[in-house]
Amino acid sequence: MTRWLETLRNQYRDQAKAVAYLSAEFLLGPQLENSLLAADLDGIAEQALSELGINIADLRGVEIEPGLGNGGLGRLAACFIDSLATKNVPSIGYGIRYEYGIFQQTFVNGRQVEKPDDWLRLGSPWELPHPENAIEVSFGGHTESVSSGVDGARHWVPNWKVTGVPYNYMVPGYGNSRVNTLRLWSAEATKAFDLQIFNSGDYVEAVRAQTFAENISKVLYPEDSTPQGKELRLQQQYFFVACSLRDFIEQVLPADFDLNKLPERITYQLNDTHPVIAVPELMRLLVDERSFEWDAAWAITQKVFAYTCHTLLPEALEVWPVELLGKLLPRHLEIIDRINQEFLSEVRAQYPGDDARVARMSIIAEAPVRAVRMAHLATVAGFKVNGVAELHSELLATKVLKDFADMWPHKFTNVTNGVTPRRFVRLSNPKLSGLITEAIGDGWITDLERLRELEPMAEDAEFRRQFRDIKAFNKRRFADVLAKRDGIEIAGDAMVDAMVKRLHEYKRQTLKLLHIVSLYEGIHSGRIPIESVTPRTFVFGAKAAPGYYMAKETIALINAVGSTINNDPAVQGRLKIVFPPNYNVTLAETLIPAADLSEQISLAGKEASGTGNMKFALNGALTIGTDDGANVEIRKLVGDDNFFLFGMLEPEAAALEEKGYKPHSYYEADPELRAALDMISSGTFSGGDSSAFAPVVSNLLESDRFMALADFRAYMDAQARVEVAYADHEEWSRSAVLNVARSGFFSSDRSIQDYMDKIWGAKPVAQNNTSD
Ligand code: NBG
16 A cells, blocks of 8 residues: 555656556456565565465455456456556556446356346455545537537537446556556446436435436446447446546646646557547547537547557447437437548548548448448547557557558557566466476566577476476366366366357357267267377367357256266266366466367457467467467467477458368368267257257358368368377477577566556556655
């Protein structure tokens, strides 16, 4: 707390340039251990607690993690604020304090059933509300002309308001005594509004109004990679960015600050399109409320926003119907309209007569309904646009946002994602951390490239033995957690083959499943001798968006295959499938260090980056993966010999799609694939009911949008290479050590340095606290 106040005081005193990371999601994970580590109090706390008769592990066990994110995008935001603090960058994270985070997943007869994530039921010891800094946010109504003569100015007459109350969270830097702030907004009914109705005697209406307002920050939309076009979601987005912009301008900057200089004080990094409504909001603040002429305001706006895109799926780019936006934010729609008109004149001037291009690039789409394309708005307003891995950034510039990259090549850049080594190595894998530190010192914790110094150790048999012992220990630890958490028993020594990520067709959990079913079918038909099969525990962890039918059917199928295989004495001790429900940050922290094989098998060109892939490599798992997202960079760094590459490359996949993909032809041509699919269709995994999984099978045979069948053969062959490699323990652990030694690039500290160098400019400068 002392350090936090000190950081805030210094920040105020220095008025140095800061970065605001605007994100609808921060998937923080548990806070206790991370805070103790940052402050170097872990040993002291353990001792002090034990004197009180409290085991620190038990205390850790009762912590409820704030699940304020869906998956990679939200967890990335959490890694980034950790790195910003550790690298001493003046910065603030802005988001939403959802009362209910990502749903708790349970399985009933193998099918996903969602339970609300009531993470605040006991309160949260890590948050500090600041009602004195509350901000009022308006919605609805209409606009009127003004007589001020300011170009572009109008007057917004909203018809309802809510109050945003900020809750501050500490973001401690590791070992540097800096503590940054994460500020999450909670929606409350405005007092005035409330009282008015209350006084009129309508108590029920007063309570209804309150509930209505508070709904805004009630629940996280459980979507991942697909937008949820709901009015409430747009309310959430506007709510948190309106609070965040005004918070900085009114409460962080001095009262007499000249907003022409705003770009010298702040960069707003837009985490995907969710916060992009901040663009017209800043224009409104400048033009309507501060009397800036339109052009002056636009010049400022274009210098403060930078946009990170996190997807390649066209259907995942957010669009808001004009009708909805105009009803909720009439003034913002007018502003977007003018931005678009001026932008399109620029396009016409540069490409005379090219109407098709103008239609493609317009911020407002005309069909199927008039709608605002938020990615276009972000690209027009942002001074930089980045993708999250090399391949992704290239595909953004050559496909998804090609017209924009043609027009403004200088705007486009790449920042490959990273993960924090504090949480995902030092805390989650204490034994490996100890081994590394013993070998090369502890500098790697803040300078992860130093893991390179471990390379020679890969040749050292004693080091490899210790490395294997640690993996074995981590497997037993994982087995204990599964037993306690879910009553699941696994062998302590089988190969741990893990596929953990959101359930999505493009990620291809069904391809993984086809591998397992094919092995099982092979054993049963006598094609594969049981003794030749390496004992494996297949671990799945995946939540499906509640409205995503095919994803939910896939979960049911995985569980059905699991229960058949796990109860079949014929494959006992060889094949085991576990699917612990409710995969979250806490479970990731014990699973990842236990894994031998990391499954990163999305169709090439669909996974923007992936970050789980990095965590596994850093903990010494080998990857079996396609040439997609950050896998490409992982493979380049760890070397082809230490990575199992398979499948079509992105241009091949694109060409096949172009030519007309026929999944059925793969079924006909490959007897093993046919046998596996037929086994599912025959009812083997559904008590003889052959219709149970017909939707999944026919989806694969008739559409298979992400071409799992086309990559099946290559995947099976790669898995055969895994079997051979794993049998040689010495070689395998050599490769595993090299994966650790060569993955230092994937630190989020490096990502943040890249953001500073490529996007935020020489500033914000790293700062040191003056005292401790
Ligand atoms: C996800 C991508 C991942 C990527 C994370 C973080 C969305 C919209 N995108 O591949 O699917 O690793 O973002 O960048 O959730």
